[in-house]
Amino acid sequence: MENNLSDVKQRVKRYWYTDGIGELIGGGMFVLLGIYFALQEVLGQNSTVGGILQASFALLMIGGAFISRRLVNSLKTRLTYPRTGYVEYQVNERGMRWRRILAMVLAFVISALTIVFVRLFQFFDSVVAVTGLIVALILVVLRAKSSGLARFYVLGAVSLVLGLGLSLSGLPNGYSLGLFYGLMGVCFFISGGLTLRGYLKENPLPAVTDNEQ
Amino acid sequence: MSNDLRRLTELDRLIHEPARLLILTILASVASADFLFLQRETGLTKGNLSAHLSKLEEAGYVKIEKTFKGKLPLTVCKLTASGQKALTQYRQQLQDFMDKTA
Numbered sequence: 047m048e049n050n051l052s053d054v055k056q057r058v059k060r061y062w063y064t065d066g067i068g069e070l071i072g073g074g075m076f077v078l079l080g081i082y083f084a085l086q087e088v089l090g091q092n093s094t095v096g097g098i099l100q101a102s103f104a105l106l107m108i109g110g111a112f113i114s115r116r117l118v119n120s121l122k123t124r125l126t127y128p129r130t131g132y133v134e135y136q137v138n139e140r141g142m143r144w145r146r147i148l149a150m151v152l153a154f155v156i157s158a159l160t161i162v163f164v165r166l167f168q169f170f171d172s173v174v175a176v177t178g179l180i181v182a183l184i185l186v187v188l189r190a191k192s193s194g195l196a197r198f199y200v201l202g203a204v205s206l207v208l209g210l211g212l213s214l215s216g217l218p219n220g221y222s223l224g225l226f227y228g229l230m231g232v233c234f235f236i237s238g239g240l241t242l243r244g245y246l247k248e249n250p251l252p253a254v255t256d257n258e259q
Numbered sequence: 260m261s262n263d264l265r266r267l268t269e270l271d272r273l274i275h276e277p278a279r280l281l282i283l284t285i286l287a288s289v290a291s292a293d294f295l296f297l298q299r300e301t302g303l304t305k306g307n308l309s310a311h312l313s314k315l316e317e318a319g320y321v322k323i324e325k326t327f328k329g330k331l332p333l334t335v336c337k338l339t340a341s342g343q344k345a346l347t348q349y350r351q352q353l354q355d356f357m358d359k360t361a
Contacts, residue, residue: 054288131292131295131297132293136288136289
C-alpha cells in the first residue's frame with residue numbers, strides 16, 4: 047500500500063481541486079467582476095445605471111456566490127463523482143466562526159491600508175495593488191498551503207504581479223480594477239481548463255457506472 | 260515484559276489490519292465518502308473493499324447508506340461516533356507503545 051497515512055488528510059483536501067471545476071467557475075466570477083468595475087467606470091457614478099450597479103453590488107456578490115456553488119456542485123455531480131467518487135467535507139463550525147472573524151478583520155485592514163496608501167502614494171493606484179495582494183494571500187494561505195498544489199502558488203504570484211503592474215499603469219481606477227479581475231479570471235480559466243482536461247484524460251468514465259458495493 | 264508493552268496485544272485487531280486502518284483514516288478526515296472514492300484512494304479491489312467495509316459496519320465503526328446525488332446512485336460510508344472513538348484509542352495505544360520503545 048503506497049499511501050502515507052499522515053498525507054491522507056491533505057490528499058482528501060486536494061481532491062476538491064483535482065478537476066479544476068472550482069477555478070473555472072471562480073474564473074467566471076472574476077470576469078464578471080471585471081466587467082462590473084469597467085462598466086462602472088464607463089457609465090460614471092452620476093448615471094442612473096451606474097448608481098443602480100453600485101447599489102446592487104452586495105446582491106450581485108451574494109447571488110454570484112450562490113449560483114457558483116450550485117454550478118460547481120452540478121458539474122462535479124456530472125463529471126467528477128461518476129469518475130473518481132464522491133466526498134462530503136467536514137464543516138467545522140468553530141473554524142467557520144474564526145474564518146468570519148478573520149474576514150471582518152481583513153476587510154478592516156484592507157480599508158485602512160487603502161486609505162493610508164491613497165494619502166501616501168498618490169502616483170499609483172493603491173486599490174488595485176491591495177486587491178492583488180489580498181487575492182494573492184487568499185490563494186496562497188487558503189488554497190496552496192492547505193492543498194499543497196503548486197498551481198495556486200503560481201496564481202498567487204500572478205495576482206501580486208498583476209496588481210502591482212496595473213497600479214502603476216496610470217489607468218483610471220475602474221479600468222485597472224476591471225482589467226485586474228478580467229485578467230485574473232482568464233488565468234483561472236486557463237488553470238482550471240488545463241486541470242480539467244488532464245483530469246478527464248486521466249480518468250475516463252468507467253464502463254459500468256455501478257457505484258454499488 | 261512490562262505491562263505497558265504488553266498492552267500492545269490489546270490493540271483493536273479489526274483496526275490494526277492495514278487496509279481497514281486506511282479506510283478509517285480516510286473516513287475520519289471527511290464527513291462521508293462513497294465506495295468509488297474509497298476504492299481509488301485505498302487501491303483495493305471492489306470485493307476486498309466491500310469485505311472490509313462489511314466488517315467495519317458489523318463492528319459499528321462505519322455506517323453505510325445507499326443514496327442518490329442527483330441521478331447518480333451512491334454508496335456512502337461514514338465513520339460513526341464509536342468508530343471515531345475506537346480509532347482515536349487505537350492511535351493512542353500505538354503512540355504509547357512507540358514512545359516507550361523508542
